[in-house]
Amino acid sequence: MAGIQVSRGTRDILPTEVSYWQFIEATARDILDRAGASEIRTPIFEQTELFLRGIGEATDVVSKEMYSFNDRGDRGLTLRPEGTAGVVRSFIENSLYAQGDVQRLWYVGPMFRYERPQSGRQRQFHQLGLEVLGSGDPRADVEAIAIATDILKAIGLKDLTFDLNSIGDKDDRTQFREALIAYLTPYKKDLDPDSQDRLTRNPLRILDSKNKDTQKILHDAPSILDHLSESSKARFNRVQQLLADLSIPFQLNSKLVRGLDYYSHTVFEIQSPDLGAQATVCAGGRYDGLVTELGGSETAAIGWAMGLERLIILVQKLANSAMASRVDFYVVSRGAAAEGQALRIVQQLRQAGFKAELDLSGSAFGKQFKRADRSAAAACLILGDSEAEKGTAQLKWLASGEQVELVQAELASEFQGWRDRLEGAS
RNA sequence: GCGGGCGUCGCCAAGUGGUUAAGGCAGCGGCUUGUGGUGCCGCCAUCCGGGGGUUCAAGUCCCCUCGCUCGCCCCA
Structure with missing residues (x-):
């Protein structure tokens, strides 16, 4: 046990869990593909500068959670803490805007953040994301959101809450920021220490403080929704109306702000009650x-x-056994001649499309x-000395116990019948 | 980065200072090379996350450390 172990905040995804990952990825891939989105794969590390500018130097992610290092050529690099910056960098660098006015790009992969690990939060974690670049139309917001909710639904998740807000444009926020500071300053000493600190640095973040006393003070605080310009307000109303048209339930949450600097207008968050603090x-x-x-x-974008x-945590709770892959044939043999023949038969079965062990x-x-029984195989092929000598094999269907002797050379003539039978059983 | 809980075999889990660390599941081997899921027998932790210390004696007490976990923070 004293050997080398995985690094803190990282873990192995073992075969029993991988089937869940594949299920989620395949489900998402299918929905994204139907929505006309294309996959993009960008590097796992980028120049540190990209994240400083993209995410914002004042954010926690950038200021204290990045895995940054200098390589042997003394380049400042960082393991990507999120996916958007890299996609946007690639979009610009490869002139993807020239490919058509709207680009729908999706990605999956590992991200890295130096945080204290807990359930649902690791230092290496994985995100799947969508970026829709080139449209500022409210329909783009709703389309992107609909794709997300479709994926979550297809995965089988229920009881999710969907919080929606608009944080307006830069001017709206500047105005609101002042109003908020003006409101909160008299209460400064009653705020929790974190919020006091944020009052000057990033007052909007005070809104989603979990501190009870702070929340009490915030009860009568100004709402961002009252500080939106006419056009921002109209835009947000349109988004809500379109969501309702698609029967996507949401709740307005004027206290929802996002941690990364680059957001504007529509922001949203989908949470599960079954995940504790990392919901x-x-x-x-x-x-x-x-x-x-x-x-x-200048390119409008939502993601x-x-x-x-x-x-994965949620899907595992659903205990969906449909993801387990079953074995068609388990091949049992004893004796040198039979063992050799068994290997050939396994190969033949696999090439014919069966899953054979x-x-x-x-x-x-x-x-x-x-x-054979434990493998949950549908059937068993049996070869011993006597079969080897005769060039035959016993086929036993494990559920019913029925068994027949077949000539090895004529196995292929059985394939179609087996396929039908296996399909009928599943 | 801060506070709380936890750490005994692959998994679950007894053990609360005193000889060789229960048990269950899984695994492995056997019950003559012939039939499983449902039998029987046997084997499976010189070691209790790691390192120090206290003691005649520690898995059991103390310290440090690593890791997991819950909350804060942050965020997907």
Whole structure:
């Protein structure tokens, strides 16, 4: 036990869990594909500068959670803490805007943040995200959100809450910020220490403080929704109306702000009550200013990201056994000649599209049958000395126990019948 | 980064200072090379996350450390 262990905040995803990952990824891939989104794969590390400018130097993510290092050429690099900045960088660098006016790009992969690990929060974690670049139309917001809710639904998640807010444009926020500071300053000494600190640095973040006393003070605080310009307000109303048209239930939450600097207008967060403190399963929003911030031409954009580890926790609770892959044939053999023939048969079965498992133990038939049973195979092929000599094999269907002797050379003529039978059983 | 809980075999889990660390599941081997899921027998922690210390004696007490976990923070 004193050997080398995985690094803190990282973990192995073992075969029993991988089936859940594949299920979620396949489900999402399918829905994203139907929505006309294309996958994009960007590097796991980028120049540190990208995140400083993209995410915002004042954010916690950038100021104290990044895995940054200098490589041997003394370049300042950082393991990506989130996916959007890299996608936007690639969008600009590869002139993807020239491919058509709207780009729907999605990604999955590991992200890195130096945080204290807990359930649903690790230092290496995985996100699946969508970025829709090139449209500021409220329909783009709602389309992106609908894709997210479709994925969560297809995965089988229920009881999720969907919080929606608009944080307006830059001017709206500047105005609101002042109003909020003016309101909170008289209460400063009653705020929790974190919030006191944020009062000057990032007052909007005080809104989602979990501190009870702070929340009490916030009860009568000004609402961002009252500080939106006419056009921002109209835009937000349109988003809500379109969501209602699609029967996507949401609740307005004027205290919802997001941690990353680049958001504007629509912001949203989807949470599960079954995840404890790390409840957010999907979150995102509009970030119209980011592309220019990173050196591109003005491009409206909206995106979201899902935390895969959190989805896995929820999916595992559903205990969906449909994800388990079953074995069609378990092949049992004993004796040198039979063992050689068994290997050939396994190969033939696999090439014909069956899932076949070969018992390599060489142990007594009784043991091999036990393993066949545990593998949950539909049928067992049995080869011993006598079959080897005759060039035959016994086929036993494990559920019914019926058994027939077949000629090895004529196995292929049985395939179609087996396929029908296996399909009927599943 | 802060506070609380926890750490005995692959998994679950007894053990509360005193000889060789229960048990269950899983695994492995056997019950002559012939039939499983449902039998029987046997094997499976010189060691209790790691390191120090206290003691005649520690898995059991103390300190440090690593890790997990819950909350804060942050966020997906």
